[in-house]
Amino acid sequence: xxxxxSVKLNIYxxxxxxxxxxxTHQVAQALSAPLADVQAAFERLHQKRLLVPEPGDPARIRxxxxxxxxxxxxxxxxxxxxxxxxxxxxxWGIPAALHEDAVIExxxxxxxxxxxxxxxxxxxxxxxxxxxxxxxAARWWEDIVYT
Amino acid sequence: xxxxxxxxxxxxxxxxxxxxxxxxxxxxxxxQLAVTWYGNRLTVDSRRPAPDEMVGIFARLGLEGLFxxxxxxxxxxxxx
Numbered sequence: 001x002x003x004x005x006s007v008k009l010n011i012y013x014x015x016x017x018x019x020x021x022x023x024t025h026q027v028a029q030a031l032s033a034p035l036a037d038v039q040a041a042f043e044r045l046h047q048k049r050l051l052v053p054e055p056g057d058p059a060r061i062r063x064x065x066x067x068x069x070x071x072x073x074x075x076x077x078x079x080x081x082x083x084x085x086x087x088x089x090x091x092w093g094i095p096a097a098l099h100e101d102a103v104i105e106x107x108x109x110x111x112x113x114x115x116x117x118x119x120x121x122x123x124x125x126x127x128x129x130x131x132x133x134x135x136x137a138a139r140w141w142e143d144i145v146y147t
Numbered sequence: 148x149x150x151x152x153x154x155x156x157x158x159x160x161x162x163x164x165x166x167x168x169x170x171x172x173x174x175x176x177x178x179q180l181a182v183t184w185y186g187n188r189l190t191v192d193s194r195r196p197a198p199d200e201m202v203g204i205f206a207r208l209g210l211e212g213l214f215x216x217x218x219x220x221x222x223x224x225x226x227x
Contacts, residue, residue, distance in 0.1 A: 001191070005191055008193070009189075009191065012188060012189045012193075013189065016189060048194065048195065049195045050193075050194070050195060065185070065188075065195075066181075066184075066185050066188070087148045087149070088148050088149060088150040088177065089148050089177060089180060089181060089184070090181075090185075091150075092177055092178055092180075092181035093181040093184060093185035093188075094185075095181075096178075096181040096182045096184075096185045096186050097185040097186065097188040097189055098189070099186075106150055108150065108151050108152045108156055109149035109150060109151055109156075109160055110151060110156040110157070110159050110160035110163070111152065111156055113152060115150065115152065117174075119178075123178070124174050124175070124177075124178045126174060126175075127174070128152060128153060129150055129151065129152060129153075129173075129174055130150075130151050130152075130153060130154055130157060130171045130172070130173065131148055131149070131150055131151075131171060131172045131173070131174075131176075131177050132148065132149055132150075132151060132157045132160075132161075132168075132169065132170075132171050133148050133169055133170050133171070133172070133214070134148070134149070134161075134166060134169055135169075136169075136213070136214045136215075136219070137201065137205075137214065137215050137216060137217040137219070138213075138216065138217050138218065138219045140217070
């Protein structure tokens with residue numbers, strides 16, 4: 001397995017298991033790999049849009065979509081673990097990635113009204129809501145944190 | 148991408164920011180996007196869909212046009 005794949009899997013498996021995104025140092029230690037190799041792999045995974053480093057600190061992960069490395073207004077509870085998602089799409093992406101049922105806690109972006117959703121038996125439980133794309137697909141990665 | 152209780156609150160959110168109302172999708176469409184995009188994210192072969200694949204994924208959900216085309220340089224000029 002090449003280093004990029006090993007790093008990618010370690011990142012995602014660590015988040016799935018602990019809810020926390022690992023640093024380059026932690027990944028290097030877990031894989032017994034040189035830190036410089038892991039740092040380079042982080043950069044390549046960023047180019048492949050599989051992770052976004054923390055602004056100003058490339059050793060840390062801001063996003064490993066659908067997971068967020070920092071708390072957001074999209075909290076996803078799976079079993080006894082609480083994850084954060086980057087956006088509404090990613091909030092439903094977490095149970096999709098984990099193949100688990102989930103409870104999603106979020107808010108209406110305009111009113112701040114608390115909204116709770118369920119994924120039950122592998123399907124979303126219907127309730128009134130709508131998802132709005134403010135940014136066209138061609139611009140999603142111009143400012144992915146805003147998107 | 149944000150969630151709202153209704154189209155009314157989308158319109159209020161856009162008006163408060165002076166932004167145009169842009170495409171909206173429902174919960175079933177969102178779930179299909181989530182499963183397609185992230186269903187294999189924890190596997191060896193996982194990767195982000197390529198631009199042409201993205202167009203196909205969106206089209207299967209009825210999401211067509213320049214807004215949904217990641218290669219649409221025309222999008223900016225078409226909306227000025």
